[in-house]
Amino acid sequence: MAQQDDAVTLNNGVRMPRLGLGVARVPDAEAAAAVAAALEMGYRSVDTAKDYGNERGVGAAVRESGIPREQVFVTTKVWNADHGYAPALRAFDAGLERLGLDYVDLYLIHWPVPSRGLFQETWRALERLHADGRVRAIGVSNFEPRHLALLMKEGSVVPAVNQIEMHPRLQQQRLRDVHRRYGIVTEAWSPLAKGGALEHPTLVSLAERHGTTPAAIILRWHLDLGNVVIPKTVTPARMRENLGAASLAPLPPADIDAIGALDAGERIGPHPDTFGDPAGTEPPG
Ligand SMILES: NC(=O)C1=CN([C@@H]2O[C@H](COP(=O)(O)OP(=O)(O)OC[C@H]3O[C@@H](n4cnc5c(N)ncnc54)[C@H](OP(=O)(O)O)[C@@H]3O)[C@@H](O)[C@H]2O)C=CC1
Numbered sequence: 001m002a003q004q005d006d007a008v009t010l011n012n013g014v015r016m017p018r019l020g021l022g023v024a025r026v027p028d029a030e031a032a033a034a035v036a037a038a039l040e041m042g043y044r045s046v047d048t049a050k051d052y053g054n055e056r057g058v059g060a061a062v063r064e065s066g067i068p069r070e071q072v073f074v075t076t077k078v079w080n081a082d083h084g085y086a087p088a089l090r091a092f093d094a095g096l097e098r099l100g101l102d103y104v105d106l107y108l109i110h111w112p113v114p115s116r117g118l119f120q121e122t123w124r125a126l127e128r129l130h131a132d133g134r135v136r137a138i139g140v141s142n143f144e145p146r147h148l149a150l151l152m153k154e155g156s157v158v159p160a161v162n163q164i165e166m167h168p169r170l171q172q173q174r175l176r177d178v179h180r181r182y183g184i185v186t187e188a189w190s191p192l193a194k195g196g197a198l199e200h201p202t203l204v205s206l207a208e209r210h211g212t213t214p215a216a217i218i219l220r221w222h223l224d225l226g227n228v229v230i231p232k233t234v235t236p237a238r239m240r241e242n243l244g245a246a247s248l249a250p251l252p253p254a255d256i257d258a259i260g261a262l263d264a265g266e267r268i269g270p271h272p273d274t275f276g277d278p279a280g281t282e283p284p285g
């Protein structure tokens with residue numbers, strides 16, 4: 001089942017699959033095998049980053065899949081140490097080389113690192129890469145409303161995507177409202193709360209009622225809210241289960257509300273205001 005049809009149109013007209021595979025911190029060789037298996041079963045989008053150390057494996061799996069390059073959507077990200085105009089351009093070249101591809105579909109600023117004050121300059125580099133046709137779309141990750149407002153003030157391209165922590169325990173309503181106002185797609189990282197929400201009684205009972213699994217219910221909920229999701233797994237059976245969420249019927253409003261009631265404003269990952277700041281607190285991700 002190819003996912004190309006289940007795509008969102010970004011604010012520059014580029015189509016992005018709504019369900020992709022995340023590969024955070026999967027070692028290179030394992031990432032290559034996982035991406036190969038995912039592409040084989042119908043995934044058409046992969047989310048990697050310089051920080052994950054597996055762009056080589058991801059790129060190899062994409063190149064060797066036999067699937068035309070234009071049918072696979074590859075996202076990677078500028079790491080915190082590479083903020084700044086020239087460093088970000090150099091980091092992009094190096095990432096593209098590791099991937100072994102001619103272009104990237106979506107390039108994101110991984111974290112704003114406000115204490116460095118360089119994300120606007122970094123954004124100018126991404127705008128340049130976009131203008132030069134080396135990336136099909138550009139976006140950000142972990143940007144709070146004030147960071148987005150600063151980009152909007154000084155930049156000329158509105159980010160296509162903001163990839164943020166979002167799951168039933170952290171539903172990010174205010175940030176999603178800002179995205180809607182600007183025409184930015186919400187992409188949920190840790191969409192399954194790293195597996196932490198799967199045993200919640202509400203989700204278990206919804207899964208039983210719909211004849212599916214808690215993971216599929218959570219992913220269906222994200223899709224129903226309009227999010228792009230990138231659940232991570234290296235287990236083929238789970239990949240298939242997660243991909244199956246795209247084929248489920250939309251959840252009825254009462255079920256969306258039941259999951260909405262689980263919001264506790266609880267982060268698993270670091271806070272965007274302080275992550276990357278030497279003086280900041282960084283809870284384990
Ligand atoms: N921009 C950013 O700052 C960040 C981006 N990300 C991106 O988001 C992706 C996903 O986030 P991640 O933090 O990995 O968390 P997820 O919410 O995707 O959860 C991944 C965990 O859940 C398990 N899992 C996956 N599917 C199932 C299933 N169907 N049933 C039971 N368990 C399951 C996986 O185990 P197993 O692999 O063993 O199957 C893994 O332990 C990352 O890979 C990365 O691409 C993540 C964090 C930060």
Ligand SMILES: O=C(O)C(=O)[C@@H](O)[C@H](O)C(=O)CO
Binds near residue numbers: 269
């Ligand atoms: O996985 C990512 O994409 C992240 O940015 C974070 O998990 C971060 O790198 C981290 O390790 C937090 O402790």
